[in-house]
Amino acid sequence: MAIQQFSRSLPMMLYRTLDAVMPRFRKIFNDFGLTEQQGRVLRVLWERDQIALGELARLTLIPTPSLVGIVDRLSSMELVARQRSDRDRRVVHVLATDKGLALEPEIMPRVAAAYANLKQSIDAESWDLALQGLQKISALGEAAKRND
Amino acid sequence: MAIQQFSRSLPMMLYRTLDAVMPRFRKIFNDFGLTEQQGRVLRVLWERDQIALGELARLTLIPTPSLVGIVDRLSSMELVARQRSDRDRRVVHVLATDKGLALEPEIMPRVAAAYANLKQSIDAESWDLALQGLQKISALGEAAKRND
DNA sequence: TCTAAATAATTAATATATTAATGATATTGT
DNA sequence: ACAATATCATTAATATATTAATTATTTAGA
Numbered sequence: 572m573a574i575q576q577f578s579r580s581l582p583m584m585l586y587r588t589l590d591a592v593m594p595r596f597r598k599i600f601n602d603f604g605l606t607e608q609q610g611r612v613l614r615v616l617w618e619r620d621q622i623a624l625g626e627l628a629r630l631t632l633i634p635t636p637s638l639v640g641i642v643d644r645l646s647s648m649e650l651v652a653r654q655r656s657d658r659d660r661r662v663v664h665v666l667a668t669d670k671g672l673a674l675e676p677e678i679m680p681r682v683a684a685a686y687a688n689l690k691q692s693i694d695a696e697s698w699d700l701a702l703q704g705l706q707k708i709s710a711l712g713e714a715a716k717r718n719d
Numbered sequence: 720m721a722i723q724q725f726s727r728s729l730p731m732m733l734y735r736t737l738d739a740v741m742p743r744f745r746k747i748f749n750d751f752g753l754t755e756q757q758g759r760v761l762r763v764l765w766e767r768d769q770i771a772l773g774e775l776a777r778l779t780l781i782p783t784p785s786l787v788g789i790v791d792r793l794s795s796m797e798l799v800a801r802q803r804s805d806r807d808r809r810v811v812h813v814l815a816t817d818k819g820l821a822l823e824p825e826i827m828p829r830v831a832a833a834y835a836n837l838k839q840s841i842d843a844e845s846w847d848l849a850l851q852g853l854q855k856i857s858a859l860g861e862a863a864k865r866n867d
Numbered sequence: 868t869c870t871a872a873a874t875a876a877t878t879a880a881t882a883t884a885t886t887a888a889t890g891a892t893a894t895t896g897t
Numbered sequence: 898a899c900a901a902t903a904t905c906a907t908t909a910a911t912a913t914a915t916t917a918a919t920t921a922t923t924t925a926g927a
């Protein structure tokens with residue numbers, strides 16, 4: 572009974588849901604020699620010309636120390652580049668190279684299709700209510716962050 | 720706009736929600752010198768006398784190769800022990816030691832309080848609907864797993 | 868202006884995740 | 898009984914997460 576509760580707790584349900592949905596997306600990126608996190612970084616850079624490493628961390632939800640290594644590896648694959656800011660020399664901007672940009676039309680259609688297929692396998696109301704609930708719960712964390 | 724979509728996608732909402740809720744639980748386990756995953760293993764062992772490593776992996780949602788190292792470390796802390804099965808000598812059972820069992824009354828009240836506090840900060844309906852939605856979505860993965 | 872505090876990226880150390888392979892034991896079909 | 902296959906735990910190699918410390922630079926304040 573107690574274990575049943577643990578198994579149905581919010582954290583475990585979140586982990587279980589990720590285990591259920593992520594393999595299909597990971598597989599797409601893996602087909603291009605990329606990890607899930609490397610793919611997240613590219614997805615953001617496909618939409619933004621350049622972006623400070625710190626903001627890239629916030630948008631991808633990748634912790635900054637991890638992101639340093641991820642950008643290192645993407646950089647050695649020549650998919651992204653670093654550029655130190657002139658305004659504030661502490662800041663490093665990250666941007667996609669031409670080679671990195673060229674991947675978007677290869678990858679995104681498959682991602683979009685997988686996402687549509689996933690969404691379609693759940694009734695629309697459950698889907699929306701789940702996302703709305705997550706929105707409310709995650710807002711707690713954002714508020715907490717602003718207060719420390 | 721496209722980046723907005725990415726940011727509000729189910730996977731990113733799941734990660735964002737975990738980022739919002741897990742730090743408070745992690746902090747409790749850290750206070751006892753434990754990681755989140757080590758805490759997950761102990762929580763299951765507090766409810767079951769002994770359990771095969773593979774089933775422990777399923778219940779904790781920890782991948783088996785990771786679990787091997789986690790049990791190694793818990794074992795060297797003398798919080799759990801391994802016992803090879805007689806029935807099937809491929810199977811290893813894991814169980815909590817007395818020292819491991821003694822942690823339950825120290826840790827669980829704080830976990831329960833943190834969970835109650837979290838749940839209380841969201842309206843009950845949103846909470847329930849979110850969990851029901853997650854239940855449906857995660858069921859997809861279970862089904863997929865049974866088919867390969 | 869000069870120093871103390873704050874910020875951005877990085878490094879470091881340890882733990883965990885991912886994917887593939889391996890070794891030992893069980894099971895199945897013949 | 899035997900060979901092929903399957904299963905369980907483990908190892909291996911690489912990538913990422915977590916937490917704390919460090920370096921370079923900027924900002925705030927005396």
